[in-house]
Amino acid sequence: MIPLSRKSPVSPERCNLARAVNEIGDRWTLLILRSALYGLRRFDDFQSELGTPRTILSGRLRSLVETGLLEKKMYKVEGKRARPEYVLTEKGEALRPVLIALTQWGDVWLDSDSLPPVSFTDMQSRQSVRTAFVTAEGREVPSENLRIVLRR
Amino acid sequence: MIPLSRKSPVSPERCNLARAVNEIGDRWTLLILRSALYGLRRFDDFQSELGTPRTILSGRLRSLVETGLLEKKMYKVEGKRARPEYVLTEKGEALRPVLIALTQWGDVWLDSDSLPPVSFTDMQSRQSVRTAFVTAEGREVPSENLRIVLRR
DNA sequence: CAGTATCCGGTCTGATACTG
C-alpha cells in the first residue's frame, strides 16, 4: 500500500494531471470527447446522442475549440449547403489512449458481469489489446514496478 | 482521420466509458483521486492541498466510499486518538494507469515548454516509461493499428 | 441543421462559523 503522505509531491498548481482535469474534467466535456472519438462531428449529432442541453453543448464546444481539442471547420458537399463540423485536433486525438484506458477500467470495475460492448484489437494480429506501461523500446513494465521521479 | 459518423457504435447508456465518466468525471472527484494516489488519506490534508470547500469535500468523500473507490478506516496510533482515513481500494488503485496516462498527456499538450515535474520510470531498468497499447504478451501495438470490435 | 435567447429550479461553490 502507498504510505501515508500529508502533501502530494507535486502541488496541484504545478501538476499536469490537475491541469488536464481543469481542461477536460467535467462530465459533458468528457462525453462529447467520447462521441468525437467515435466519429461524431456535428452539433445535432452530439445533441441527440448525449441529450446535452443545446445551450450547454454550445458552450462546451466553444471551450473545446478554444483549448485546441476540436477544430471548427466548414464542410461543403456538392449541391448541399456548408455545414460546420467539429473535428478532433492532434491534441484531442492524443486523448484516445487515455479514454480507452478508462473504458477498460470501466469494463472491469463497473460491468464485470457482462462482456464489454466494445473491445480493441490489433488490426494485424487480431489479438485483443490493453493499455500498459512500456519502455522507450516498447517493452512492458508491470505497474508495481513503477517509480515516481521528481524533478528538482 | 476518423470517418464522419452520425451515431456512436455504442450508445452512452451501454458504454463503460460513459459510466466511468458518470462515476468519477468531475473536477473535485478527480483531484481528490489525484491526491489519494499520491498518498493523502485525511480529510484536512485533502482540504488544505486542494482548497475544496469542506462541505463539498465531505460529500465527495462519501460518494467515493459509496462507489467503492475509497474505504473509510479508523486508524489508531498508540497514545493518540483514532483518526478516520480514506484509503484507496483495489478499484481505486486500478485507476492509477489511467491517471498517469492523463498526466503524460498533460505533460505533452499542456506544458510542453517545461520539463514535467514528475515522471515515471521502471524501478529495475530505470528507464522512463510511457503508456501504450500492448497485446496479451506485452508486445506494443501502435495506436494507428487499433481496431474497434463490437460485440453482437 | 446549428445555433442563440430566456426562464426557472436545483446544485455547486465559496466563505464563515460552530461542534465533538
Next chain:
DNA sequence: CAGTATCAGACCGGATACTG
C-alpha cells in the same frame, strides 16, 4: 482534526422557443 450548519451567488440542467 473531522466534520456539519448556514447562507449568498454562480453556474448548470431542462424545457421551450425563436432565427438564419
